Amino acid sequence: MAVFDGADRMVEKETRSTDREGGRKWMLAQITVVAKEWMQRYTFERCGIGFGGPVHFDEQRIAMSTHVGGWSDFKLSDALEPVLGLRPVMDNDANVGALGEGHFGAGRGYRPLFYMTLSTGIGGGILTADSTIYRGADSYAGELGHMTIYPEGKECLCGSRGCFERMCSGLWLERDYGRSAKELMMDPEFVRRYVVDLARGLKAAIMILNPARIVIGGGIAKSGQALFGPLRDELREQVPAGWSHARIDVVRAELGDDSVLWGALVLARASKDAPQRDFT
Numbered sequence: 001m002a003v004f005d006g007a008d009r010m011v012e013k014e015t016r017s018t019d020r021e022g023g024r025k026w027m028l029a030q031i032t033v034v035a036k037e038w039m040q041r042y043t044f045e046r047c048g049i050g051f052g053g054p055v056h057f058d059e060q061r062i063a064m065s066t067h068v069g070g071w072s073d074f075k076l077s078d079a080l081e082p083v084l085g086l087r088p089v090m091d092n093d094a095n096v097g098a099l100g101e102g103h104f105g106a107g108r109g110y111r112p113l114f115y116m117t118l119s120t121g122i123g124g125g126i127l128t129a130d131s132t133i134y135r136g137a138d139s140y141a142g143e144l145g146h147m148t149i150y151p152e153g154k155e156c157l158c159g160s161r162g163c164f165e166r167m168c169s170g171l172w173l174e175r176d177y178g179r180s181a182k183e184l185m186m187d188p189e190f191v192r193r194y195v196v197d198l199a200r201g202l203k204a205a206i207m208i209l210n211p212a213r214i215v216i217g218g219g220i221a222k223s224g225q226a227l228f229g230p231l232r233d234e235l236r237e238q239v240p241a242g243w244s245h246a247r248i249d250v251v252r253a254e255l256g257d258d259s260v261l262w263g264a265l266v267l268a269r270a271s272k273d274a275p276q277r278d279f280t
Helices: 020-039 076-084 093-104 164-168 170-177 188-209 219-223 225-238 256-271
Strands: 002-005 009-013 046-051 089-092 113-118 122-127 213-217 250-252 277-279
Touching (some): 009 256, 046 093, 093 113, 113 219, 164 170, 188 225
Parallel strands (some): 046 277, 113 213, 213 250
Antiparallel strands (some): 002 009, 002 277
16 A cells, blocks of 8 residues: 655555455455544545456446455445545556556656566556556456466466466465575576466467557566566567568566555546546
8 A cells, every 4th residue: 555645756665474364354344444444644645456356447336356255246445435434436457557667667658558466476567558558348358467478387366267367376386386586486497497488478469459569567477587588589489570570669568566656646646637646
């Protein structure tokens, strides 16, 4: 959670590890405690939210969370409005991350932009030529994590098999290999095998969207050149250069863990004019 002022300056930030077992009730309590503390010092004019799962944007309703229970069909903006004294605007965290990196980070000046979060799960956000989020007909555009890359692969939490997320996300890497993604990314031989599947998923984004740049955020992206060097090499192998002249420009998120916070600022400002101080 963060507070921004009108000069695009982050003036407060609070980070707490998620208690998955505590679910929705725990998280709402945490948000309420921090928000009320900040409200003693600031007057907020708007709030943006990036939620870690599919969001029905037009209805401001969470569709579901694959990783933490209790969120299906929940209207988070409705729940937080009495706490904050204003109505927040919410979107999927990958969409919000795309806004953050596109306006303040590694995606500045690159349109169209594809942002992918590579962490506990995998999600994608598409920033169009006019710097708006492409959400599709039902707010499900960009959900690259549940594209099948192995039809007969292992079962994913979504119920399908061989999903991109099932093969490459941090949650499944730790379950499959008994080591954290951070440890695994320190093993060059593992990375060499891992980027084959990672490139398969990203190839789809390149061939369908032809983005000017792909920005990857999330915990696994913090591996830096140890991951991105082999990944770029593998993408050049998989994208047929003799046929496709689509660019392969894949970089690490510049804003790190704050991509979604900065994107929530952009989202909030788009929902209401003339902000003074923003809470995300």
